[in-house]
Amino acid sequence: MPESYAPLTIGSLRIGFPVTQAALSGYSDWPMRVLARRHGASYTLCEVMLDRFVEQVSRGRKAKRLLRVTHEDHPCGAQLMGNDPAEFVAAARVLVELGFDAIDLNFACPVRKVLGRQRGGYLLGQPGAALDIVARLRNALPPAVPLTVKLRRGIDDSPESLKRFFAIFDGAFALGAAAVTVHGRTVEQRYRGKASWDFLGEVKRRAGNRTVLGSGDLFTAQACLDMMRQTGVDGVTVARGAIGNPWIFAQARAIFEGNPLPPPPSLFEQRGAILEHYRMAEEIYGSWRCGRLMRKFGIRYAALHPHSEEVRRAFIEMHRPEQLSGLIERWYAEDLPGRYPESGLATSSRDPSE
Numbered sequence: 001m002p003e004s005y006a007p008l009t010i011g012s013l014r015i016g017f018p019v020t021q022a023a024l025s026g027y028s029d030w031p032m033r034v035l036a037r038r039h040g041a042s043y044t045l046c047e048v049m050l051d052r053f054v055e056q057v058s059r060g061r062k063a064k065r066l067l068r069v070t071h072e073d074h075p076c077g078a079q080l081m082g083n084d085p086a087e088f089v090a091a092a093r094v095l096v097e098l099g100f101d102a103i104d105l106n107f108a109c110p111v112r113k114v115l116g117r118q119r120g121g122y123l124l125g126q127p128g129a130a131l132d133i134v135a136r137l138r139n140a141l142p143p144a145v146p147l148t149v150k151l152r153r154g155i156d157d158s159p160e161s162l163k164r165f166f167a168i169f170d171g172a173f174a175l176g177a178a179a180v181t182v183h184g185r186t187v188e189q190r191y192r193g194k195a196s197w198d199f200l201g202e203v204k205r206r207a208g209n210r211t212v213l214g215s216g217d218l219f220t221a222q223a224c225l226d227m228m229r230q231t232g233v234d235g236v237t238v239a240r241g242a243i244g245n246p247w248i249f250a251q252a253r254a255i256f257e258g259n260p261l262p263p264p265p266s267l268f269e270q271r272g273a274i275l276e277h278y279r280m281a282e283e284i285y286g287s288w289r290c291g292r293l294m295r296k297f298g299i300r301y302a303a304l305h306p307h308s309e310e311v312r313r314a315f316i317e318m319h320r321p322e323q324l325s326g327l328i329e330r331w332y333a334e335d336l337p338g339r340y341p342e343s344g345l346a347t348s349s350r351d352p353s354e
Contacts, residue, residue, distance in 0.1 A: 005228060005256060008042065008235040010211060011146030011178030013075050013101060017042040018235035019224050019252045021242050022181075022215060023079035023104065023150070030068040031280035032297075035273060036242060037072060040249035044076050045237075048106050050119075051082035054091035068284060069099045077102035077148065081109060083118045083129070085136040092137055102146040105133060107168065108183055110152065110190040121187035125155045127167040131175060138176040146178035150215075153199050156188040169203065173210050180207075181237055184216035201231040213237050219341060221251035221261060244300025245341055246273065264304055264338035271332035274301055278324060291321030298327075304338045305331065 008015040021028060021036045023045035033044040046069070054067070069076050078100040082088055092103045107130055109120025123130040138147050149172045154161035172180055182203050184195030195216025204212045214233035218224055219241040227236050242248055247265050254262050265273070277297060281290035298315030305311040311331050318327060 006234070008211075010043070010102060010148060012144045013043070013146055015043045015075065015235070017253060017256070018228065019249055019256070020213070020235060020237050021045065021249075022237035022239035023048050023077075023106070024239055024243065025109070027243055027297075029066070029281075030070070030073065030284060031277050032243075032246075033076060034070070034072050034280060035246045035277055036249060039246035040253045041238075041242075041246070042249075044073070045104055046076060046078045046100065048079040048081050048109065049091070051080050051084065051087040051091035054080070054094050055087070067095070067098050074099075075101040077104045077146075079104040079106050079150065081106040081114070081119050083123070085133045088133050088137050089140040092141060096141065096145055102148060102178075103137065103141060104148045104150055104181075105137070106150050108150045108152045108187075110185075110187045115187070121152055121155065124152060124168065124187060125161070125164055127164050127171065130168045131171040134172050134175045134177060147176065148179045148181065149177050150181045150183070152183045152185055152187050153196060153203075154186050156186050161186070166206070169206075173207070179211035179213060179234075181213040181215055184214070197227060197231050200227070200233055204232045204234075211235075215239060221248055221255055224248075224252045225255055241341070244297055244303060247304075264340045266335050266338055267305065267332050268335040270301060270304055270338055271328055274298065274332075275328070278321075282321075287321045291318070291324070294318070294321070294324060298324075303341045306336055306339055307331065308339070 005018060008018040020043040021033065021041045025048050028045060028047045036044055078095040080088055080091055080103060095103060106120055107123040111120065114120040115122045134149065141147055151165065151169065154165040169180055182200055184197055184200050200214045211234045213235045214227050214231055215237045218227065218236055218238045224236050224238065227233065238248060251262050278290065278294050281293050285293060295315055295318045298318065299312050302308050302311035302315055314327050314331060318324060
């Protein structure tokens with residue numbers, strides 16, 4: 001790694017390589033995280049979970065599916081969302097008992113249903129409530145368990161929104177947060193337009209030696225390097241750019257070390273990852289449920305195929321798990337070169353929250 005990029009540290013966790021996988025609603029479950037780790041991710045976050053939901057499913061079959069963390073998964077953080085400090089505390093204690101290494105608070109989700117229930121990005125407009133959650137949770141967690149916070153750069157572009165953002169940003173660190181991740185869009189933007197990397201640079205200059213991670217528009221390995229160069233953040237969190245593309249982490253490691261960008265994964269490499277993803281998904285979801293799950297992941301894996309549109313349509317038309325073998329036999333039988341994803345992939349506002 002170039003000397004200008006120090007190993008990433010989040011509280012007691014020595015992460016090392018500063019390119020991590022973000023929490024992705026409906027995506028960053030155990031199979032996705034493990035594949036990311038095998039391909040070079042240094043740290044991952046479980047998909048965002050409602051605080052009261054964690055308490056309800058902390059035992060039984062649902063817990064096995066949704067709250068699983070294994071030896072290969074460490075270090076791994078759990079992201080929580082809600083609006084009641086007491087429920088945050090109860091859920092965080094459950095997650096620590098289950099083996100998650102850190103707790104991340106989501107004050108960033110821009111989904112309208114979430115905002116309407118006074119969760120996620122809604123709290124960016126409520127510094128007092130947000131910081132009360134941070135304080136209560138930091139006091140309740142064991143000292144060795146890092147508490148981190150995920151923010152967007154405000155509700156909107158108004159001066160008042162900016163003032164509230166920095167009240168939460170500064171206050172979270174003052175209350176003991178180990179790191180803050182900042183996504184360069186506002187809540188109002190959702191996923192439209194460009195993320196402001198200039199704002200990330202401003203935030204990092206204000207933070208000084210406190211740990212700041214950047215998020216937004218990281219669809220290629222080069223973008224990860226460029227964000228760190230341009231903004232000075234301590235690390236980056238890859239979100240939508242990692243869905244169906246765990247190779248982004250190995251590619252980033254190569255260029256961070258000054259080596260040439262590795263070629264995109266060949267079709268046999270892609271086939272191996274898809275089949276292993278399916279195997280792990282079947283292990284925790286069962287064959288019926290994981291068939292539908294692999295359809296949404298397969299659509300993203302298809303972006304790396306030289307016949308991406310045809311393969312994407314094939315995954316869209318896949319409704320039963322047994323159809324996967326036929327799809328693989330048709331489209332991944334020959335070891336052709338793959339392709340890199342497009343840099344602007346997945347710009348829809350309906351994509352998973354980061």
